[in-house]
Amino acid sequence: MRIWVSIVLLSISFFSCQNESQLVLTSSSPNTNVEVDFNVNQEGKPFYLVKFKNKVVVDTSYLGFEFKDIPSLEKNFKVKNTTTQSFNETWQMPWGEQLDVVNNYNELKIELEETSELNRKLNIVFKVYDDGIGFRYEFPEQNKFEGDVLIKEEHTEFNLTEDYKTFWIPGDWDIYEHLYSTTKLSEIDAKSYIPKTNLAQSYIPENAVNTPVTMVGKDGLHLSFHEASLLDYSGMTLKVDTENFNLKSNLVGSENRDYKVKQSLPFNTPWRTIQITDNAPDLIASNLIVNLNEPNKLGDVSWFTPMKYTGVWWEMHLGKSTWDYGMEMVDGKWTDTGKAHGKHGATTENVKRFIDFSAKNNIKGVLVEGWNTGWERWIGFEDREGVFDFVTTYPDYDLDEVTSYAKEKGVEIIMHHETSAATQTYEKQQDTAYALMQKYGMHAVKSGYVGKIIPKGEYHHGQYMVNQYNNAAIKAASYEVAVNAHEPIKATGLRRTYPNIISREGLRGQEFNAWSGDGGNPPEHLPIVAFTRMLAGPIDFTPGIFNIKFDEYRKDNQVNTTLAQQLALYVVIYSPVQMAADLVEHYEANPKPLQFIRDVGVDWKESIVLNGEVGDYVTIARQERETDNWFVGSITDENARTITLNFDFLEEGQTYDAVIYKDGEKAHWDNNPLDIKIEELQINKNSNLTIKLAEGGGFAISLIKTK
Ligand code: NOJ
Ligand code: CA
Numbered sequence: 001m002r003i004w005v006s007i008v009l010l011s012i013s014f015f016s017c018q019n020e021s022q023l024v025l026t027s028s029s030p031n032t033n034v035e036v037d038f039n040v041n042q043e044g045k046p047f048y049l050v051k052f053k054n055k056v057v058v059d060t061s062y063l064g065f066e067f068k069d070i071p072s073l074e075k076n077f078k079v080k081n082t083t084t085q086s087f088n089e090t091w092q093m094p095w096g097e098q099l100d101v102v103n104n105y106n107e108l109k110i111e112l113e114e115t116s117e118l119n120r121k122l123n124i125v126f127k128v129y130d131d132g133i134g135f136r137y138e139f140p141e142q143n144k145f146e147g148d149v150l151i152k153e154e155h156t157e158f159n160l161t162e163d164y165k166t167f168w169i170p171g172d173w174d175i176y177e178h179l180y181s182t183t184k185l186s187e188i189d190a191k192s193y194i195p196k197t198n199l200a201q202s203y204i205p206e207n208a209v210n211t212p213v214t215m216v217g218k219d220g221l222h223l224s225f226h227e228a229s230l231l232d233y234s235g236m237t238l239k240v241d242t243e244n245f246n247l248k249s250n251l252v253g254s255e256n257r258d259y260k261v262k263q264s265l266p267f268n269t270p271w272r273t274i275q276i277t278d279n280a281p282d283l284i285a286s287n288l289i290v291n292l293n294e295p296n297k298l299g300d301v302s303w304f305t306p307m308k309y310t311g312v313w314w315e316m317h318l319g320k321s322t323w324d325y326g327m328e329m330v331d332g333k334w335t336d337t338g339k340a341h342g343k344h345g346a347t348t349e350n351v352k353r354f355i356d357f358s359a360k361n362n363i364k365g366v367l368v369e370g371w372n373t374g375w376e377r378w379i380g381f382e383d384r385e386g387v388f389d390f391v392t393t394y395p396d397y398d399l400d401e402v403t404s405y406a407k408e409k410g411v412e413i414i415m416h417h418e419t420s421a422a423t424q425t426y427e428k429q430q431d432t433a434y435a436l437m438q439k440y441g442m443h444a445v446k447s448g449y450v451g452k453i454i455p456k457g458e459y460h461h462g463q464y465m466v467n468q469y470n471n472a473a474i475k476a477a478s479y480e481v482a483v484n485a486h487e488p489i490k491a492t493g494l495r496r497t498y499p500n501i502i503s504r505e506g507l508r509g510q511e512f513n514a515w516s517g518d519g520g521n522p523p524e525h526l527p528i529v530a531f532t533r534m535l536a537g538p539i540d541f542t543p544g545i546f547n548i549k550f551d552e553y554r555k556d557n558q559v560n561t562t563l564a565q566q567l568a569l570y571v572v573i574y575s576p577v578q579m580a581a582d583l584v585e586h587y588e589a590n591p592k593p594l595q596f597i598r599d600v601g602v603d604w605k606e607s608i609v610l611n612g613e614v615g616d617y618v619t620i621a622r623q624e625r626e627t628d629n630w631f632v633g634s635i636t637d638e639n640a641r642t643i644t645l646n647f648d649f650l651e652e653g654q655t656y657d658a659v660i661y662k663d664g665e666k667a668h669w670d671n672n673p674l675d676i677k678i679e680e681l682q683i684n685k686n687s688n689l690t691i692k693l694a695e696g697g698g699f700a701i702s703l704i705k706t707k
Contacts, residue, residue, distance in 0.1 A: 009420045019544070025082055027108035029128045034276055035222045036126045036133055044076040046112060046124065050133060052221065052276045061157035063124065065137075068150035068259040069202075073114070073122055080121075081111040087127075091295060094499045095306045095576045097607040099625065103291040105129045111225045115663055120144040127271075131286040134228055134271035141266040151261040156249040156272055158225060158238070160185065164215035167528050167614055171208030171237030173252045173459035174201045174452075175487060176506045179521070180528040182615055183585065185215065186242045196518045201452040203459060205228075208250045210514040211490065212535045213284065216614055218323045221276070222283050224264055224535050228271040228292035230492040231470060234260050235461035236272070254464060255457030263462065270492060275535065281388065281609035283531055284620070285628030290537075291533050304482040306603040309365030310358050312345045314581050315544070317369065317514035318553040320495045323370030323378070323418075325394040330563060332386075334373040336395050346370040351413075352405055357584045358405035359409035360528040365441050365577065367414040367446060371397045375418075378450070384422040385454055390433035413440070417573045418448040421487070423468050424455070430472060434479035443480055444577065446470065449487035461489055470494070473501045483539050484577055491537030502537040503575040509541040510581055513559045523560050523669050523696035524615055526639035530572060531614040543569035544597055546590050550633040550671040552663075561635075562673045563593060565698030570600045571633025572620050573699075578602050592678055596661050598704045600631050610650050612633075617641060617693070621649055627707060630656065634691070635698040638669070647703075656703035658683040662691050669696025682706065 025038045035051040035449055050058035062620060064074030089102040105127040111120045140151060163186045169178040170190035181188075190209060195202040212226040225247065227236050239250040249272070251260040271292040277283050294660060315321045326340040346368050354366045368545035374388035381387070394400050406413050415437050419426040437445065449460060458464045466489050473483045477500040486505040493503045507529055513520035526541075548559045559566070568579055580587065582598050587594050601624030610632070612618030619634035630650065634643055650656060657680070664675030673696070683689075683703055689697050 003677065011021060017270045022080065025079070025108060025110060027084060027106050027126055027128045028507040029106060029130045030086070030088075030104050031130045033130055034128055034133060036108065036128050038108065038126065038494055039114070039123070040077050040079060043076060044115060046077055046635045047128070048135070050274065050276070055481050056161055057223065057276060058274065059161050061159040062155065062178070063157070064155040064336045065139075065151055066153045066155060068152050070145070071118065074155065076114050076116045077112040077122070078115050079110055079114045083109045086379060094301050095304075095572050095603050096177065097604050097622070101206030101287050101290065102209050102286070105291070106659050108633065118144060122411070128290055129291070129431060131277055131282065132273060132275040132288050134273045134288060134292040136271045137269045139263070139265055139267050145265060148447070149263045149265065150259040151251070151263070152259045152634070154236070154249045154251055154269065158247040159275070160198060160247065164217055164223065168209040170195075170204045170241070170499065170545055171210050171250065171492060173203045173205065173461050175236070175460060176210055176490065176533070177508045177512070178333065179508060179525065180532060182528070185240070185245050186239045186334070188242055189238070196516055199209070199586045204248055206239050206244070210237055212532050213238060214532045214535070214614055216280075218394060220278055221632070222278065222280055222614070224275040224283055226273045226275070226289060226492070226531070226536060228273050228289045228493045229294070229497070230270045230489065230494070231467055232263065232267070232463065232467060233461040235466065235489060236270070252459055252461040253668055254426070254462050256455070260463070269690065278547045280531055280612045280614050281618075283535060284618070285607075286535065286608045286613070288537065290496045292495040293496040295496065296499055297497050298499055300478050303480040304500060304502065305364070307364035307412070307519065308580055308597065308600075308602055309367055309368065310354050310363055310364070310580050310584070311414065312350060312354060313367055313369050313542070313579070315583055316343050317511050318550055320553055320583070322375075324375035325396065327373060327379070327394070329374055334392070342368065344394060344396060346394065348398045348401055351397070351402050353584055355406050355409050355411050357589065358411050359586065361587070363580055364410075365412050365414045365444065367416060367579070368402070369415065371399070373490065378418060378420045384420045384451070387420065388418065388425065390417050390429050391436050400602045403442070407441065408438060412444070413442055415442050415445040416448070417445055418450065421451040422447045422454045423465070423689050426472070427468070430475050431590045434476055435482050437481055438479045444482045444484065445476065446484045449485070449527060460487060465489060466507065476500060486540070493537060503540040503577050505540050507539060507541070509540070510545060512546070514554065515555055516557070520557055520560055522638070526569065526617045526635055527617055528572065528614070530618045534574065538575040539573050540575055540577060540579070541569065541573045542579040544580040545582045547582060548584040559673070560696055561669050561674045562667045562697040564661050564667065564700065565594060565635050565669075567596045567661050567700035568599065568633035568635050568698035569629045571622055571700060572618060572635050574607070593661060593676060595659070596700050596702060597702070601625070601627070601629065602698070610645065611643065617643070619643060619645070623679040627705070630703040632701040633698065634693060636693040636696070637693050640693060640697070641693045644688065644690045647683055647687045648685055650683070650703070651683055655706040656683045657706050659702050660691070661688070661698060661701070662696035662699035663694035667694035667697055670693070
């Protein structure tokens, strides 16, 4: 691994230091485009300001904390000390969108102390990058707090200067699975958003948004607000003051306590992040979020390898089969009382069909949901503790047989742990559950947290749950298990520190297209997601539905994209586990488009965002690590458009056998989604291609080095 670190101490810039209250501390990014100024005002209130190319993007914004029982930390501060350093390293992702990541920033650390008799200390650290900033609070060791620090609210402001076009989901404390709204900042009305989440509880207490929230300015400025390294703290939503274009942190709370975060000294908060670029593609290219996380603490995680996977999954969402078997609880034990309904999906036989198909098609994993007892009571029951045990199989599923059959075929079974949000049951079971996986050589688990959290009163995004998700992943790592959580806490780049945190849901995934009462995800959904949710990290979206209309199963639902767009998603939406989500029979009926799923990579040496506009379209090229082959994906919203590509990212002097999977002449996401045209040609660095994308369409290209 090549790491180059340089730490240079810089002298601090003091501007206009006639007297202390006018002291301004400033730090600029390495290329000087981004600048942060910090000061305390007359009352000793700390504030900061952000400029991009000399224009104020975040105006005077105050910082502070409110606690339970003790005075707030918000004013009467003086600057005790400041330090600056610049940092430049290149680190490597064990798996990812790229191999080498440059982490280059200038840091400004301000040590504050209260001038009142309280004399408490608080540090604020800014890291200023070319693509934005991160800052966090550090509570140093001190004897000025008695016992634990109980935070009622963090008061971090982002005081914006323009009525941006904003792409947002409501600041729900329980689920991120909402459609994005596109409105002016001044028109955000999260309280009147009507949640369409069929599977989990939803709670939207304020006119607040969840992050990443992305904004586009009149002169092309792009901003995205989020957080990095969310550990032992509550998730942050941003409360919107629509009149003053102001965002303010609003932490997720709990009904069980009258504070939102409990911490003991010393501790640091997560990083509050602002990605700042002057075009949309650079937002996706930004590595700010991962860079703000600590380096790998797990060491070698090569026991997990990125993979495509199929699974017993879509068939349940379509209603072809069920998770449950038809057992009954007798004396506290799941018992086969002869009520099996015969529609159970996770049977040994069915799973073998997926194994055979995957082995034949260059797909390494098979996910099996509904394999363990408990699904008869998983949802809609108040008392769900003890329902699942994560080791007991239904009578028609033979784990020994399935895993050894998979092994013979070179395929790995992906474990499924639906906790139904009964967190104490899961905590108690984790060692046993992960040990079972280790015994069978299973290295990846998809976990799920559907429903209202038990214990009652907790929310999915509060500190209690943040610790549940993180502790589960850390424990899993000790059993060589990688985690892909659904109904998760948001991604904040922890995959750098714990690279067994491979992927997650945390958005309206493909499943909504199978059953959502509002008709599923509209064509604009993913062109928004690519510039919002995807900035946080990998997404288990589960692409690749070929039978777009599935009238045989659900007449009123469908996928709202063309078939070509479903292929493009393997490149556009990044995840180190990428599902081929459709039924085996639907793939077998379409061998030609299936070829793209067989060929496409899942682990990348380099990614280039070729073009895009937030909410409209995006085109990404990625180079596969193992082979150096390239893959390109492009998707559009409900508007047809023409995209011209040049291939100057390809290797000099190398020809590539290209296969282009594009929308047919008459393709349309609704009227004619299956119209696809597949062309083969040779491409090199000097080639150009003009491709038409249909309404809700896209294209995928594989570029395999000519031998
Ligand atoms: C919701 C998840 O998003 C979905 O993928 C899964 O099939 C169900 N929960 C059952 O665990
Ligand atoms: Ca879900």
